[in-house]
Amino acid sequence: MADTEKGMVHIYTGCGKGKSTAAFGLAMRCAGNGGRVFVIQFRKARPCGEHKSAAKLGIEVIRCEAGRGSAPCAHPCPLLSAVTGVFEKNDPDLVILDEVMAALKHGCVDISEVRELLAARPEETELVMTGRDAPDELIGRADLVTEMKKIKHYYDKGRAAKQGIEF
Numbered sequence: 035m036a037d038t039e040k041g042m043v044h045i046y047t048g049c050g051k052g053k054s055t056a057a058f059g060l061a062m063r064c065a066g067n068g069g070r071v072f073v074i075q076f077r078k079a080r081p082c083g084e085h086k087s088a089a090k091l092g093i094e095v096i097r098c099e100a101g102r103g104s105a106p107c108a109h110p111c112p113l114l115s116a117v118t119g120v121f122e123k124n125d126p127d128l129v130i131l132d133e134v135m136a137a138l139k140h141g142c143v144d145i146s147e148v149r150e151l152l153a154a155r156p157e158e159t160e161l162v163m164t165g166r167d168a169p170d171e172l173i174g175r176a177d178l179v180t181e182m183k184k185i186k187h188y189y190d191k192g193r194a195a196k197q198g199i200e201f
């Protein structure tokens with residue numbers, strides 16, 4: 035893929051469904067164009083449907099299985115060095131920090147660590163961060179911010195997460 039253009043920083047935030055789904059949609063588009071795509075998933079305890087599809091498309095997914103529920107993972111979160119490793123060695127076209135906002139909220143990573151990742155990002159790499167409650171500082175640094183707004187959600191009527199739709 036031609037990667038001479040400057041990469042942008044995206045944030046998908048808000049309380050509605052669709053943040054990670056949008057990020058994976060972009061991953062699929064980029065990989066389909068021959069791009070090198072890495073999804074770094076914070077606070078993801080178990081493998082889900084998207085991991086099987088990602089493997090088929092040549093999208094690498096790196097997870098932190100330690101942080102979930104209300105507990106933070108080990109500090110520093112091993113994903114931080116995984117991201118800098120990808121930046122340094124893999125010449126990525128697209129890197130997705132999925133649920134990094136949740137990792138911030140639960141204390142798995144702190145804002146200065148995210149700041150360091152932003153500084154370490156290669157200029158041509160497109161970076162996507164997802165999760166609700168994106169801090170103002172990150173919104174200020176992003177080039178594109180989309181807020182997913184909940185109009186309705188079946189969770190409110192008590193429907194549980196469904197395999198194939200939510201995971």
Ligand SMILES: [Zn+2]
Nearest residue numbers: 098101107111
């Ligand atoms: Zn972690």
